[in-house]
Amino acid sequence: MRPAERGGRLAGKVAAITGGASGIGAGTARRFHAEGARVLIADLQEGPGRALAEELGEGAEFVRTDVTREEDVAALADRAVERHGALDVMFNNAGIMGALGPVDRTRMADADLTIAVNLRGVLCGMKHAARVMKPRRSGAIISTSSPAGIVGGVGPHVYSAVKAGIVGLSGSVAAELRRYGVRSNVIVPGAVVSAMTAGLVAGGAADLAGAEAALDGTKYMDRPLRPADVAAAALYLASDEAALVTGVVLPVDAGMTGAGGPSPFATGKYEEPTFK
Template identity: 35%
Template sequence: MGHLDGKVAIITGAARGMGATHTRRFVKEGAKVVFTDILEKEGQALADELGNNALFIKHDVTNEEDWIEVVQKTEDIFGPVSVLVNNAGIDLPEVNLEDVPIATYEKVIAVNQNSVFLGMKSVTSSMKKAGGGSIVNISSLAGIIGAYKKIAYTASKFAVRGMTKAAALELGVYKIRVNSVHPGFIKTDMTKHLISPELEQAFPLRKAGEPEEVTNLVLYLASDESSYSTGSEFIIDGGLGAQ
C-alpha cells in the first residue's frame, strides 16, 4: 500500500524541478495526480512517463478562471480533490530595494503569493466534497528570516506563511489541514547557479538539499500520517536558519 492511496492531488509548477519530483513520488505512493505548469512540452513529457494516474494541464496560476478549470477537470477525471500542493513560484536576481520596478515586484507577488490564495480558494469546495484534505503551501526559508536584496520574493514568501495560518484556522472545521513548507538551498534549476562547494561548507549539514528530501516532507504533510498538523511551518534548510 502507498501513503497516498485513494488521494486525488493537484500540484502546481510541476513540469520540472521539485514539482516534478513531488509528482513522481505522489503517483508512486498511490495518488491520482493532476499536475500543472506553463511549460507545456516538459509537462506533457512527464505525463507520458507517468501513465494513466497522472494528467498534465497547462495552467497560469495567476488566473482564477484557469484555477476553476483545473479543479473541474480534476473532479471530472479523478474525483474531488483531497490534496493541493501550491508549488509554483519564481525568483529574480538580487537587486537593490530602490531599483526594484513596481511591475517586477507585482509579478513576483502574483506568481508566488496570489496563486496560493487562488489555489486555496478554488479547491476548498472540492475538498469539502471529499470530506477533508491537505493543502501544502511551498514557501521558503525567506518566509522565515528574509533574503538579501530580494524584497519581492521575501514579501511573497512571508505572505504564504501567514495565509497558511489564516486558512488553517478557517478550514479546520471541514477537516482541511493547511501547512507551509520552507526549503532552504535545494538543488534545482532555479537555484543551482547559486550553490557552490564553498557555500555548502557554510551550512551546518555541509550540503545543499536534494529535491527528494523536500518531497519526503511534502508527502508526509499530504498523507494522513500528519493528521494532527495544521497551521504550521515546516522548515527544511539543513540548519541554515539556525545560525
C-alpha cells in the same frame, strides 16, 4: 499497474501540484505517484510537464496552468473532480524568484508579477481547493514558502515579502478550514538543487551539476538539499499520518532557519568537554 493498486501512503488520493514540471514540483509528483496518488502536474512548461506525465504513466496527467490566471487554477481543481471524483491534495508550489535589485530601484511591474505568481497564485490555489474540499470535509493544502520569508537578507525583497505572506495566509486559512476537515500547512525548503537555483548560481537553468557544486560550498549538512528531500515532507503532510497536523510551518532547510550558525561551544577550545 494503476496507482491505487500499487498501494502506498497516498493510495487512492488525487493530488494537484502547481509548478509540477520541474524541481521540487517534479520531485513531489514522482514521490506522490510512487505512493499511489493520481497526480495532476500543473505548469506552464508544456514540454517538461508532458514528458514527466509520460514518464510516470497511468495516473499522471499534465494540465497547462498559469497560476496568475484564476480561471486556470479553478479549471485545475475542476479537472481533478471531473476526472477522478475528488481533489485530496493541493500543493501550491509554483514560484519564481522575480524582482531583483535594490529596493529604491524596484521596478513595480516586476514586483507585481512576483506577487501575482508567488502569493496571489497560492491564494487562488487555496480558494479553489477549499471550494471542492469543504463539501467533502476532507483535504490537505500544502504551500511552499522559503527561509527568505522568515530570515532577512537571504532572498530578494519582494520574494521575501510574498514568502512571508504565504506563512500568514496559510495559518489564517488553517484556522478557518479545520472545522471542515481540511488542513493547511507550509513547507520551507532551503536552497534546493533545481532549475531555478541553477539559473541563479550556475551556468543556467539546465546546469544542475553546476548548482550542486555551487550549493556544496554553502551546505549546512553533509550535502545540498534535493527535490526528493522536500517531496518527503510534502508526502507526510499530504498523508493520513498528518490527519491532525494543520497550521504548521515545516522547514526542510538543514537547520538554516532554526540553527543558522555553528555552535561556538562545540568547536575550538570547547571541542573537549568542560564545565564553566
